[in-house]
Amino acid sequence: MQGVVIADDEPHLRLLVSLSIASNEYTVLEAADGDEAWELIQQHRPAVAVLDVRMPGLNGIELTQRIRSHPELRCMRIILLTGSASEHDSAAGREAGADLYLSKPFSPAELLEAVARALQIA
Secondary structure, three states, X not given: OEEEEEEOOOHHHHHHHHHHHOOOOEEEEEEOOHHHHHHHHHHHOOOEEEEEOOOOOOOHHHHHHHHHHOOOOOOOEEEEEEOOOOHHXXXXXXXXXXXXXXXXXXXXXXXXXXXXXXXXXX
């Protein structure tokens, strides 16, 4: 079973993501901010992190940079979520090392497809 961490400061979005992903195939851990997500990532070493770009504590870009700079975590797949269509956010995410970028709002099917694609990235 693959582990997925979702980090977003919006409780309803975390619930949507968790309900969309949780299955016999994925175990989901939820974090309300970037600092809590960092703790979960270090403890559980999930295969995928789904991170909001703008959240309290470490934001998604900063957390992506931290993951990519950690020797034991750099292979983790990272999906960044944003409510902004800003090219700046997208470019910052790519520069930080995010594997995929998903704009809000998104459907549960889009999210599941993104997680599956992230896991196939070698």
